[in-house]
Amino acid sequence: MNLLEKLDAAAAARKAQLPTGLSAFGIPIEEIYSPTEARIGDRHILLLGTNNYLGLSFAPECREAAHEAIDKEGTGTTGSRMANGNYSGHRALEIEFADFYQCRSCIVFTTGYQANLGTISGLIGAGDVALIDGDSHASIYDGCILSGADIIRFRHNDMVDLEKRLRRLGDRSRNTLIIVEGIYSMLGDQASLAEIVNLKNAYNSTLLLDEAHSLGVLGETGQGLVEKTGLINEVDFITGTFSKSLCGVGGYCVSNHPQLDQLRYVSHPYIFTASPSPATIAATRAALRLLRNGSKLREQLWRNARQLYSHLKMLGYQVGPEPGPVVAVILDNPQQALALWNGLLENGIYVNLILPPAAPEGKSLVRCSVNAAHTFEQIEHVCRTFTMLHSSLAR
Amino acid sequence: MVEIKQEDILHLLCERLASFANAELEITPETNLITQLAIDSIKLLNLIMELEDNFDISIPLNALADVLTVRDLANLIYRIKAVPK
Structure with a gap:
């Protein structure tokens, strides 16, 4: 296998993980409105997959x-x-x-x-x-x-x-x-x-x-x-x-x-x-x-993190070992993760998708990151969407 | 401490690796770990950790770069095991 054929083989493996037309990685964000909102394609999106933990990107x-x-x-x-x-x-x-x-x-x-x-x-x-x-x-x-x-x-x-x-x-x-x-x-x-x-x-x-x-x-x-x-x-x-x-x-x-x-x-x-x-x-x-001097931002960040983590846990999603700004939903295979990731995006929520071998133990992750700028209502919307998708994933 | 022989390591590896091969493939010292066995990078790292516990050693990730065959892996384990603490 020559150098370029090795890249072709890697590309084929990647395509096998992701259905045609669904570009979960490097999705283009057309406009950023605030630390929590953006436009992807023609859709207004709630950002739940950034590392903007204190929400300072527009300070x-x-x-x-x-x-x-x-x-x-x-x-x-x-x-x-x-x-x-x-x-x-x-x-x-x-x-x-x-x-x-x-x-x-x-x-x-x-x-x-x-x-x-x-x-x-x-x-x-x-x-x-x-x-x-x-x-x-x-x-x-x-x-x-x-x-x-x-x-x-x-x-x-x-x-x-x-x-x-x-x-x-x-x-x-x-x-x-x-x-x-x-x-x-x-x-x-x-x-x-x-x-x-x-x-x-x-x-x-x-x-x-x-x-x-x-x-x-x-x-x-x-x-x-x-x-x-x-x-x-x-x-x-x-x-x-x-x-x-x-x-x-x-x-x-x-x-x-x-x-x-x-x-x-x-x-x-x-x-x-x-x-x-x-x-x-x-x-x-x-x-x-x-x-x-951001102790109030940290308080808000942790309120948001606990709200989402406890809701997902209550629903029966497998989540990481402790609450925090990174709330990872652990799924057994890439297909389940893709379905959840896509379902969230269709409902206006952007999160990160992580597939093997990047995810630990051969699992797949739908990784949410909350920040201090998220409002209670935004996290509530995320929780409602996860509730709806949980029942459809279980079918 | 009972000294372990290179052949014993090889034998143990062949036995352990059988679960990664289809029924027709006989695991020999020359079996290629990557091309002949259904073993991806995650399974390989898990297997390495299992072997580390079995032999009470740590195998550096960088040392694995030179490992292609079952014999290469056995030789590496033997060399690490032989180094005095």
């Missing part, structure tokens, strides 16, 4: 900051942080993130994906070990591959399995980076951080926590799982993204280890890419201020 403070930055600094930096793309805004955002976490330092990356890629591949290398949760995001897997370290998975959130694998490593556990996520994007559940920290300390390993989905969502000031659990001083490195609660594009790593700054000189995903645009940095700085 006037962020829009004004972005406009002003474009007027003052232009549309792009045209260069890397190591060359001509290192503006005062990038440095200011790093100082503000370090202050937010009360950490020694921060590095800002151009995307959240690159934050994991750059941090992981800078921290570990050949001969070291990456010990990662099986449900980790692709950026974690790819960062580990780029590093050249040995990659060992432990069963998702299974502390017995994690301990077993640390024990099997023997002395190598000292050169092991354990990588977990604050909230897992597939099922919406949270890492068992206290137990992970205990194991990390017992085996003298290093811990990286990705707060991509938990930034702005967990903790009094929205730091994430580290704040909710009070374990910020026990986690060695925290990564995250601007593209979810902060409604921008970019990523970060914060740490109290002075060695973090050395990553700027060894991390290719940091060095060999253009820095974030002035508008992105300015909007993110404004969004971070809103996030820090």
Whole structure:
């Protein structure tokens, strides 16, 4: 099979999963009206599949900051942080993130994906070990591959399995980076951080926590799982993204280890890419201020999350292990998931469809993401639609 | 601790992998895991975790890149098992 034939085979497998004409992936959104509404085709749609957890995508403070930055600094930096793309805004955002976490330092990356890629591949290398949760995001897997370290998975959130694998490593556990996520994007559940920290300390390993989905969502000031659990001083490195609660594009790593700054000189995903645009940095700085003071937004977000989660559970849908902004409906096969996804879209609700092998354990997911801008009535509409579709799915 | 032999690992693997093959296919050390068995990436990862528990080892994902046949997998398990902790 030549290179192009391999792509043809992959395309054929994809088409076999999806009926002709139904484009569940990369569906074009024609117009965005608000953090919760848009137009898809000629239909007005309720958005229930974004990562806009605090609903800040239209926040006037962020829009004004972005406009002003474009007027003052232009549309792009045209260069890397190591060359001509290192503006005062990038440095200011790093100082503000370090202050937010009360950490020694921060590095800002151009995307959240690159934050994991750059941090992981800078921290570990050949001969070291990456010990990662099986449900980790692709950026974690790819960062580990780029590093050249040995990659060992432990069963998702299974502390017995994690301990077993640390024990099997023997002395190598000292050169092991354990990588977990604050909230897992597939099922919406949270890492068992206290137990992970205990194991990390017992085996003298290093811990990286990705707060991509938990930034702005967990903790009094929205730091994430580290704040909710009070374990910020026990986690060695925290990564995250601007593209979810902060409604921008970019990523970060914060740490109290002075060695973090050395990553700027060894991390290719940091060095060999253009820095974030002035508008992105300015909007993110404004969004971070809103996030820090966003306890009311978090309260609304969690009310919405509990409302949807408890309703779906009451109906008998199989959902993730705990309530949260990511509410995943777990289905046994792609056909059921497609039918539910399509039924929701026909009723004006956009959610994410996730099919094997992207979904865990060979299952399929219809993944809903609620945000703080959803109204009680909008969530009620979603609940009613799920009720209606549940009876038709059961037939 | 009783030392396990390479042939024992191979024998165990052939037995375990039979469930992924149709009845006519005899599993041999040279059977290709991907092209001759009905085993997708998820089933393979689950099988690897089962083998890890069976032999009390961890198999790095990157080491699997060189594994094509049943014998390759047996050799990998043997090598990992032989490394002193």
